[in-house]
Amino acid sequence: MPKCERIRRELPQYAVGGLQGRARGRVLRHIESCSACRTELAALERTGALIGSAGPLSAPPETWPAISAAIVARPRPHGHPAAFRSWRVALGIVTVLILIIGVVFVRPFHSSSPPVTVTVTAEMEAGDDDTPATMESHLAAQWSTPLADEAAVGLRMSDLEGS
Amino acid sequence: MDREANDLAGLVARARSGDVGAFESLYHSLQAGMYSFIRSQVREAELAADLTQQTFVRAWESLPRLRQDGAFVGWLHRIAANLVRDEIKSGHARLEIAASDVLDDPLPDQRATSPEEAAVFQGLKAAVWAALGQLPPDQRAAVVMHHMEGMSVTEIAQAMKCRPGTVMSRLSRAREALRRRLSSYVEDSDAEM
Amino acid sequence: MAPPPRAGRAGPGVGWGGARLLSGPRARILLAAAALLLLSVSLAFAASAWQDIWNSESAAKRVSVEGDLRTRTVVGGRELSATAHVHAANGKLRLDYRSTRRQWTLIDDGTRLIRFSPDRGTAVAQPRFSLATDRTLAERNYTARIAGRADVAGRPVRAVEVLPRAGGPVTWRLWLDRETGFVLKRERYNVDGRLTSGTQYTSVQFGVSVSPDVFVIPKDWKIEDREGASHSLSVSELSKQVGFDVVSPRYIPRGFVLQGGYVESHRRSGRVSAELRYTDGLRILNVSQRLRGKDDNGEAESDRGGRRPGADRGEGGGDRRGRGGEGEHERGFGFGRPDRQGMTLVDRGSEKALRYFGKHRVVVAVGDLSRRELVRIVTSVD
Secondary structure (H helix, E strand, C coil), X not given: CCHHHHHHHXXXXXXXXXXXXXXXXXXHHHXXXXXXXXXXXXXXXXXXXXXXXXXXXXXXXXXXXXXXXXXXXXXXXXCCCHXXXXXXXXXXXXXXXXXXXXXXXXXXXXXXXXXXXXXXXXXXXXCCCHHHHHHHHHHHHHHCCCCCCHHHHHHHHHHHHHC | CCCCCCCHHHHHHHHHCCCHHHHHHHHHHHHHHHHHHHHCCCCCHHHXXXXXXXXXXXXXXXXXXXXXXXXXXXXXXXXXXXXXXXXXXXXXXXXXXXXXXXXCCCCCCCCCCCHHHHHHHHHHHHXXXXXXXXXXXXXXXXXXXXXXXXXXXXXXXXXXXXXXXXXHHHHHHHHHHHHHHCHXXXXXXXXXX | CCCCXXXXXXXXXXXXXXXXXXXXXXXXXXXXXXXXXXXXXXXXXXXXXXXXXXXXXXXXXXXXEEEEEEEEEEECCEEEEEEEEEEEECCEEEEEEECCCCEEEEEECCCXXXXXXXXXXXXXXXXXXXXXXXXXXXXXXXXXXXXXXXXXXXXXXXXXXXEECCCCCCCEEEEEECCCCCEXXXXXXXXXXXXXXXXXXXXXXXXXXXXXXXXXXXXXXXXXXXXXXXXXXXHHHHHHHHCCCCCCCCCCXXXXXXXXXXXXXXXXXXXXXXXEEEECCCCEEEEEEEECCHHHECCCHHHHCCCCCCCCCCCCCCCCCCCCCCCCCCCCCCCCCCECCXXXXXXXXXXXXXXXXXXXXXXXEEECCCHHHHHHHHHCCC
């Protein structure tokens, strides 16, 4: 079987990070010199990005109220059977204490966090000032970490500079 | 300050003791992923919403049986998968989705900055979901969990009760199939070399 | 004289019968000894692999080098590549890059990182952040193993792999020159197992004489000094410097420890954030926060000519497309506030950046972690 054909069959696995060791090395060496396979790999990687950009979908807003109504109508989740009643009492006391500490010292999580969804992008948005600042800091810190690939970090720094 | 109060396992523990507010927080953190996962397996949006609701209600009821708080997400996926399977067996759902189903998605996308861009994006989203609909269910589930819910291969393996290698295999076969089905979008997007 | 065999015991008589070796207490001792030997050998190999890695770190400072390399890295959906001519000596490094589009130079003179392009005439310098290598931390969180032998740039090398002890794909593959220990090739894989950067020497000479002038910018160049910290602050010192109480994330992934706090300057807006930096010995996690300002409330991103982040699908964000944010709310929003909400994740391959508009703070986390981990981190701040 011609080499390109063999490598092409392995490219999807390579694209999702499923190849290890020699097989991965074989693909990597091949794509360094084969622009057709490199193009195909890029297409596979872009496919991954496209999938991510199409979701996730969100449940309709009326879903939580329906859940809330259903669970309020049902008994609370039970703890352990009767044999562990003393453990349950102890756990209950500890939980109450934690909740008291939480109420006194910490704003309750659910009341301070509105629901959020995550938007995924491949590039930083124009007008976003916060992310580039932290990214610059991250790259500068990476430069000095053990095993840092300084050549590659430098390449990303120049890309960030230009963006 | 309780370090775990605000992370997932902490919320699960609080929900287990009957804290509805903690369970609501869990819902809001996980609803998009669970809905997408279920939506990728059934035909109608309304049915997916209904199954999402049932998943969370069942999770609330069964929480005492969950052995490890940290395993909540995988466990939730298994509840959802069982509910989907029951629906299919009862003949109420079919394991396929059409592009038109996704266009009925009730919440419009607001990333676009013009109506034209919105239309283009909606078309892309519909095409991706239609292409997903043509994958075998296990591949589709793995793709949604990985690309849309951000789950790692290990987390997906735990949820699907299979080996990480099997997950990788599903993801790579799905990637290959989707690359062909979405070729017009893939070849149009920018790629700087 | 050996004792006679016990009644009922199978096998040959007194002597080195194979069946006798495999049964009874002697067999258990032999098996235990074999297991111990295997364990010792494995540990020795692991220790040897780590020793090779730490030797390579010191080699980079000890050995003078001139050579050419090829480097490739993934940024989002793009692949960047370049060649570079390298000079390294006495802990300093110079890389003269060349890509299909342009040329530029990067110098690490030990105290600053300096970048300049011949066509720009201006050099940008920032303090070089120094992090003492915490070998114990790295070895606690990662395991190293010898992966074989090969040749790179015509020189025999030893291949070493580094992977997280908690499980997951290989993080680093390194090819170490057998004579000097210098890293001639390396590959970095992200938390998803994807190859995100690779650098390989195509030619190299060791022990060359490198002039100190190589690491100095020409006198007629204008230098723009960028702010940057060369040493870390405690959380309380950082709070004083930025003028608000810095909140430590209540969730940080296992294995990461706080390395220190830094003041982070935003070049475009002049804002200042408080950054907490964590490390697991090999990876860095940056978590920045600032207080939400008036211009974070109700202003559409499109007003500033860019896309609007996060607030889609009816959850959060009351404004759209140039409107001031008062009164126009998204369907399903339900909270009655026009504030910016939501999270935006930029997946650059080598790392992910998640920006989160919390109730009181804007939080950004950058690191090579899963999306789920980043969400947990930022939501544990606000």
